[in-house]
C-alpha cells in the first residue's frame with residue numbers, strides 16, 4: 211500500500227531531527243512535500259501528517275470508532291493515568307467520561323477561578339530575586355500547579371498542599387523519552403526509571419485518595435466550587451456517582467494534561483514578549499484589556515504551540531486526504547505546520563497578537579487545543595489562566611530577557627519548551643496595584 215511522500219531518513223535519525231527542531235522540522239516537511247506527508251519513527255512506526263484546515267477537519271470530525279485518540283495517547287502517556295482516563299479512553303467510555311467532566315470547564319464556569327489564579331501569581335512573584343537571572347518556567351509551573359491543586363482538586367489543608375507540591379514534580383522529572391524503551395518498563399529491583407515512576411505515582415495517589423475520602427466524609431459541597439466538588443455530585447447516565455478510582459484517574463489526567471502545558475504556554479508568552487518590544491509595550495498599555503491579552507495568548511499558542519501535533523490511530527483501513535491508509539496508521543493534524551502557513555498567517559514568523567483582534571482564526575487553522583470530540587476540555591481554563599498570570603506578573607515586575615537571542619524550542623516529553631526555561635531578570639518591582647491604591651488613598 212503506498213503512503214504519502216516523506217523523508218527517507220532512518221527512523222532514529224528522523225526522531226533526532228524532530229527532537230532537535232520540532233517546529234522547523236514540521237514546517238519544512240510541509241513546504242517540501244505538501245499538505246499530506248508521512249514519516250517513520252521508532253515506537254510509533256508509520257505516521258501520516260495533514261497540514262491543511264480542510265483535511266484537519268476531515269480527521270477531527272471523523273468517526274470516533276475509526277479515529278482512536280485514546281489509543282494513540284496511551285502509547286505516549288503510559289499507564290499512570292489509569293483505566294478511566296479521559297485522555298486514553300475511546301468511543302462510548304470516552305464520551306461518557308467527557309460528559310461528566312465538561313460542565314466545570316465551560317467558559318463561564320472557569321471564570322470563577324480567576325481569583326485563585328491571581329492570588330497564586332501574586333504569592334509566587336513576591337519571591338522572585340531582583341537583578342539576578344533565573345529561569346521563569348519552574349515558577350510558571352509552581353503557579354499552574356497551585357491553581358490545579360486549589361481550583362481543580364480543591365485542596366485547602368496546608369500540610370497536604372505541601373505534600374502535593376513536593377511529590378508531583380517527581381512525576382515530571384522521571385518521565386522522559388527513554389521510558390518508551392521496553393527495558394525501561396521492567397522493574398529490575400526498583401532501579402529503572404519506570405519503577406521509580408510507579409513509586410512516585412503511588413505517592414501522589416495516596417494524597418488524592420485521602421482528599422477524596424475526606425471530602426466524601428465532610429460533605430461540604432455547598433461551600434465549595436472546585437472541580438472535584440462538581441465531579442462528586444456528577445452522575446452517570448444510569449444515575450450512579452463516579453467511583454473513587456474514576457475520580458482519581460480523572461484528577462490525575464487533569465493534572466497531567468493541565469499543569470505543564472499551561473506553564474509552558476506562559477513561558478513562551480514571556481519569551482516572545484521580551485523579544486518583541488513593540489508588542490510588550492502595547493501589552494503593558496493594555497493590561498486591563500481582556501481582548502488584547504487574549505490575542506497575546508492566542509498568538510503565543512499559534513507561534514509556539516505547546517503540543518506540535520495530535521494523533522488519531524486508525525482502527526481499520528480508511529481513506530484520509532485521498533490516500534487509503536492501513537489500520538494502525540497514526541494520522542496527525544500537524545499543528546505547528548498549519549500555524550506557520552503564510553496563506554493563513556501573513557509573515558508567519560512574526561509575533562503579532564493584532565492578527566487575532568480584527569478577526570478570529572479560521573476554524574481548523576488555529577488548533578493548539580486539538581479538535582472535534584477530543585478537543586482539550588481545559589482550553590478556556592488555560593486561556594483565562596494565561597491571561598490572568600500575564601497581567602498579574604506584568605503589573606508587579608519589570609522584566610528583561612537575560613539575552614536577546616531567542617530561546618530554542620526543544621521537545622520535553624510531549625511538550626515543546628524554551629530550551630533555557632525562559633531566562634529573565636527582574637529589573638525592578640513595581641508598586642503592586644493594591645499598594646498603589648493604598649498610597650493613592652493615603653495621599
Ligand code: HEM
Nearest residue numbers: 297467468471472475516520579580581584586587588592
Ligand atoms: C496551554 C495549555 C494547554 C494546551 C496547549 C493543551 C492542549 C491539548 C491538546 C492538543 C489536547 C489533545 C486534543 C486532541 O487530541 O484533539 C488536549 C487534551 C486534553 N486536555 Fe489540554 N491543553 C492545555 C491545558 C489543559 C488544562 C488546563 C486542562 C485541565 C485542567 C486540560 C485537560 C485536557 C484533557 C482532559 C484532555 C483530553 C480531552 C479528550 O481526550 O477528550 N488541558 N489538550
